[in-house]
Amino acid sequence: MNKQAPQNSVRLPERMRHLAVDSRGYPVIATINRSPEKVDFGSISERRKLALGTFDWCAVCGMPFADELRWQMVFEEGALPAALSGEAPVHEVCALYAAQVCPFLFSPRSRLSDEGRKGEVRESVVRFVGFESTSAVIPHASELQPGIHTLAFEQRGHADEFSYSSPDELGERFADALAREKPLPVSDAEAVLVRLFNRLDDEGEGDVVTGAALAAGAVFAKDIFKVQGLGAFQGKSYPTAAALLLKGTEEQILKFSHDSQDEAFSAIGPWVLERAGRFPLALQRWRTRGNSMVKNLGPSSPQxxxxxxxxxxxxxxxxxxxxxxxxxxxxxxxx
Structure with missing residues (x-):
């Protein structure tokens, strides 16, 4: 974002009001690196993307989708029963806000900054598609950075869309989205995770909530520790915690969270218990894979x-x- 974007003239959606702001007053969106000293709007964190995919949160406001569509900027034409993107999805109202504030979305002359697309500029028409669900989050080898794995989000169920050449065309749709905005259901346990994830002082990449996401079941995703930035989490502790949260009893899970000195780990046990049977689809896939990798937990041999x-x-x-x-x-x- 830059000082030329009309941030002050665009109403902030209610679900973005919990976000911290940078020194210029811009809300610090959920998917980017941050620290108390520096916010880097040009750097998307794979660690933070893992938490977004695990908990099914919006990449702008860091809040759950609940029953709302998942919106993705796409470059393909025609009907899209499915789409795969390296960017995490967002709420419609968050997408419409970003389209009027973010320089990349705001200006068709905006240049693409990564090395693989150096010199290219943004398409003159931007297309957003709303999908019914994020069906999978997949670690895969990056096409732009050899030797690097990133996370791709698979969306299914093309349900709605909008396109624009200039953000001036979005005023009516944005006003309607603001009028339809409703509070998102967040339990006490999830509220703790959301708060920790969206603060500025989390070592830059949402580490404590990324760890909780691994424990919830993301550790079972194939090649997960090959993903950029996630190698630092490799070791025995996260698979052990994930096994307990996958096959432990309610008593064991609650004891695990109660005994934890980590605030995110204290919340992840109750979150897993309250979401049992209705996990986000990507997380459910990982936990299903984990079922074949983890032996049943139960009482050990008598002492x-x-x-x-x-x-x-x-x-x-x-x-x-x-x-x-x-x-x-x-x-x-x-x-």
């Missing part, structure tokens, strides 16, 4: 004399009696 403790050691049940006298057959231990 007791002749097993994990000596016969004359204190009983694992906490009675302080000798194990061989208190629970000679052993006691079940929670994994």
């Amino acid at each position: 007791g004399p002749g097993r994990s403790v000596a016969k004359n050691a204190p009983c694992p049940c906490g009675s302080k009696r000798k194990a061989r006298r208190c629970h000679p057959a052993g006691v079940q231990a929670t994994p």
Whole structure:
């Protein structure tokens, strides 16, 4: 964004009012890198895209889609039963706001800045299509950056669209979208994740919520740690947490969140429990894949004399009696 974009003259949608603003007063959209010192509107974070795809959030306001369409800028012509894009989808009202404020969407002469398209300019007509769902989020090798994996969002169910050459053409549609805007359903657990994700002081890339997304099931996505910026998360802790959140009991999941010192991890257990059976489609795909990768969790082998403790050691049940006298057959231990 730049100072020439008419930010001050465009009404901010209600669902964007929780966003932090940069030094010029522009809302810091959900998909970009940020820190308290610097906001980079030209840098899209793959880590943040993973959280958006996992929780089914808008790439502008960082809020859930609920029953609204997922809007994507597309370059193809004709009906689109499906589309694949390297950008995360947005709400209609957020797309219409961005079209009037973002220089790339605002000006048909805007240049594409990445090395693979250097010298090219934006199409004279911009087309946005509204899809019914994000059916998958797929790690794949980047066509523009050899050796780099990025996330692609697959949209299905072409339901609506709009096109424009100048943002002046969008006034009536934007006014209608503002009038139809309604509060989005956000539970207490999801509100914590949304707040953490949209702050400015999260090391630039939404790391704590990205970690929670991996634990919710994104860790089971094929090639996920090949994605740019996600290699730093590779290790045993996220697969272990994801296995518990996938196949643990309600008691185990709540204990996991209660014992966590991380605020996002404290919220992810309740979120998983409240969303059970109605996860976003991309996350459900990953969790289904995880089901074939994770053994069932259940009570471990009994702890007791002749097993994990000596016969004359204190009983694992906490009675302080000798194990061989208190629970000679052993006691079940929670994994």
